[in-house]
Amino acid sequence: MNEKIRELEDARKQFMKNIPSYLSTEKEIQNEIKTKKILDFLLELKVKNSTTKILFVLTKPNKEFWLATRNLKNVEVTVANCLNLSQLLKTNQIILSNTSLELINLTYGKSYA
Numbered sequence: 001m002n003e004k005i006r007e008l009e010d011a012r013k014q015f016m017k018n019i020p021s022y023l024s025t026e027k028e029i030q031n032e033i034k035t036k037k038i039l040d041f042l043l044e045l046k047v048k049n050s051t052t053k054i055l056f057v058l059t060k061p062n063k064e065f066w067l068a069t070r071n072l073k074n075v076e077v078t079v080a081n082c083l084n085l086s087q088l089l090k091t092n093q094i095i096l097s098n099t100s101l102e103l104i105n106l107t108y109g110k111s112y113a
Helices: 002-018 026-030 035-044 063-069 085-090 098-108
Strands: 054-058 075-079 093-096
Touching: 035 063, 054 063, 054 085, 054 098, 063 075, 075 085, 093 098
Parallel strands: 054 075, 054 093
Antiparallel strands: none
C-alpha cells in the first residue's frame, strides 16, 4: 500500500510540473464549460481519455463542469473537501488547481502546534 501511495505522490509531483498556467485559476475553468473544451484541454495535456482514469478536483461544486464531464468515459469530478483515498487509488491522472491543492492541504494536511 505504501508503494502505491508513493507512486501517486511521484505522479502528482510530475503532473504538477506539466500543468499549464491557465489551470492555476478556476475562474477560467468556470467560464463557458463545454465537453468539447474539456476534451481539447485533455488533448493539450496529452491524456488519452479512453485509456486513463482522470480525476478533476475542484474547490467548490460546479454543476456546469459536472454536466460537461458526465458523458466522458473514465472521468470523475470531485470537490477538494470531499476527496477520499479510493478516488486517488483508482485514478491515473489528477487534475487540480492551485486553490484546490491549498484546500486539500488545509483539510487533510497535518498541523503542528
